[in-house]
Amino acid sequence: MTTLVVAVTEPKDRFRDLVASEWLKLWSLRSTGWSLLLGALAVMAFNVGAAWDHYRYWTAYDEVSRAGFVANGLALGDAFTGNAAMVLVLCSAAMGAVAVVGEYGSGQVRTTFAAVPARGSLISAKALVLAGVQTGFGAVVAGGSFWATQALLSLRDAGVSLGHPGAVRLVVASALLAPVCALAGMALGALVRRGAAAVVGAVVLLLLLPAVLSEERHLTAVLSHGLPLRAWRRLAGEGAVGPFPWTTGGAWLVYGAWAVVAVLVTVVVVRRRDQ
Numbered sequence: 001m002t003t004l005v006v007a008v009t010e011p012k013d014r015f016r017d018l019v020a021s022e023w024l025k026l027w028s029l030r031s032t033g034w035s036l037l038l039g040a041l042a043v044m045a046f047n048v049g050a051a052w053d054h055y056r057y058w059t060a061y062d063e064v065s066r067a068g069f070v071a072n073g074l075a076l077g078d079a080f081t082g083n084a085a086m087v088l089v090l091c092s093a094a095m096g097a098v099a100v101v102g103e104y105g106s107g108q109v110r111t112t113f114a115a116v117p118a119r120g121s122l123i124s125a126k127a128l129v130l131a132g133v134q135t136g137f138g139a140v141v142a143g144g145s146f147w148a149t150q151a152l153l154s155l156r157d158a159g160v161s162l163g164h165p166g167a168v169r170l171v172v173a174s175a176l177l178a179p180v181c182a183l184a185g186m187a188l189g190a191l192v193r194r195g196a197a198a199v200v201g202a203v204v205l206l207l208l209l210p211a212v213l214s215e216e217r218h219l220t221a222v223l224s225h226g227l228p229l230r231a232w233r234r235l236a237g238e239g240a241v242g243p244f245p246w247t248t249g250g251a252w253l254v255y256g257a258w259a260v261v262a263v264l265v266t267v268v269v270v271r272r273r274d275q
Contacts, residue, residue: 046083124267231251
């Protein structure tokens with residue numbers, strides 16, 4: 001009697017299945033929802049607080065100051081402040097780091113790699129989910145901050161609309177700052193694989209370096225222009241003057257470069273260190 005042997009080939013993991021898996025994995029972390037909620041409240045609190053100060057002390061300003069505030073559209077500066085941007089950078093980078101470090105800490109990463117040998121596709125799916133969630137988070141925070149601050153200042157006839165020059169760019173740049181920093185945090189998490197160390201690294205790289213690097217010298221100015229927070233400041237309307245001014249086009253390129261390099265670094269590190 002002849003025995004018929006049929007070779008069974010397991011189907012390859014479809015990318016959309018990997019995306020769905022990473023989506024469930026991200027939201028299975030209890031910290032995800034709370035981090036997004038508390039982060040959004042903290043960021044919006046800084047912005048609304050700045051607008052509230054102008055609203056509250058509006059009558060204390062002289063007439064020339066009030067007229068200049070309105071004529072120069074200074075209300076746009078309250079729509080998303082520098083302090084709010086720094087909080088956003090920290091929250092997003094920390095969430096990106098936790099998305100990777102959490103799996104290594106729990107040991108779940110071994111099961112994940114056993115189930116999905118295609119690590120490049122796996123990391124790409126994780127990055128896509130992380131970027132998507134953070135883009136939504138950034139859009140809600142940036143859009144909500146703009147609406148709340150301008151609605152408050154409009155009570156003094158000092159608010160601006162989205163049609164104001166630079167308003168849309170500010171909102172979009174603020175929203176996209178979140179996924180860029182989250183991907184950077186993901187790369188740091190893959191490199192150090194410890195939550196606290198990844199967060200400290202994010203603070204040094206994304207927050208301290210922009211404060212340390214001077215724009216008075218060409219080398220340090222170029223280095224500072226290549227950082228996400230400085231790119232945001234340029235897109236927000238700052239950094240257009242000085243001995244080495246930066247362009248808005250260059251700032252957008254910085255955003256894109258950081259996102260792409262962060263994903264590539266994560267893929268390379270995971271492939272080489274987890275064989």
